[in-house]
Amino acid sequence: MSTPNRKVLDVLNGKTVTPPPIWLMRQAGRYLPEYRETRQKAGSFLDLCYSPEFATEVTLQPIRRYGFDAAILFSDILVIPDALHRNVTFTEGHGPQMDPIDADGIAKLSPDGVMDHLKPVIKTVARLRAELPAETTLLGFCGAPWTVATYMIAGHGTPDQAPARLFAYRHPEAFRRLLDFLAEVSADYLVAQIDAGADAVQIFDSWAGVLGEAEFEAFAVRPVRRIIELVKSRRPQAKVIAFAKGAGILLKRYRQDTNADAIGLDWSVPLSFAVELQKDGPVQGNLDPMRVVAGGVALRDGIDAILQSLGHGPLIFNLGHGITPQADPAHVTELVAQVRSFG
16 A cells, blocks of 8 residues: 655655645634633643543544644643643643742652553544544644643743743752753654654644743753654654744754754744755744734735745745634635645
8 A cells, every 4th residue: 555645744755746735823723613612611721631532522623624734632731730730720721830840849850650541542542633624734742841841830821931030040950850841752653653653753843932042052942852852762763843942043043952853933033044944954934923913914924934934945835923813714714725826
């Protein structure tokens, strides 16, 4: 039996595909009426993440509607701290909350039971691979240790993650242990996703942009490099996308220093710089999500600029961050049509 042609994997292997494959971060989400209906049936947000039936359904919804070239597992980066008994909750309007961790708590962290806790998520991956079209790439993911650690230290999200930065300066050994621990557990989690059917995985470092140069190397690069080393040592065929939001000029060496197969670009990355980054390998991005909300000329011009700058090299078309609840599903239809008409 011939192997199905999965265009996202082709790009991750360094090929230029015309038109470029497309998927969108948070493509399964509140902007879709079918998602809102399923979310209500599921109960809490974590109930949705841990239900293979409901998580599979919401992952498939944007594939049915738009025919994206990749589906990304519906879950959350904070299932790892939830598996570590940090009492994670999601409250509408307040974001995630959990028990903050201190140096003593970090010293007591254990991987025992973590993968058992995450078995429902792995089951979702297997169901997805069985139910997705053969040509659709299935992406797994995890949060990067720095970003996950910021929530664990503060117990909630903050505008600039000052609590985690301050903790790292005051307790460098404990903070390094936390990042190392999260890297090890995250690698186990990604390998399990790959074994269950994920074709590739993405590591989300949503808060990389608050770090200075030295901290970026220590807190963002080093732990992500460790995850990728562990994953590829156990699954050499694994493909990894690393997304360090807000990293700016520090992205110049990010792919090389982490050994990621592709790097995600947020919308603030200038296209002239993105062209330089693409010379070293595949890039993913980087439409401003607000253009999808605006629609019309703003949407068309933003798409065209990316395609003209990056469409002749290895590109996975995506947003520069997640699609917002305010986005009009009709605008996404127009986005997909415009990308697919390129070439």
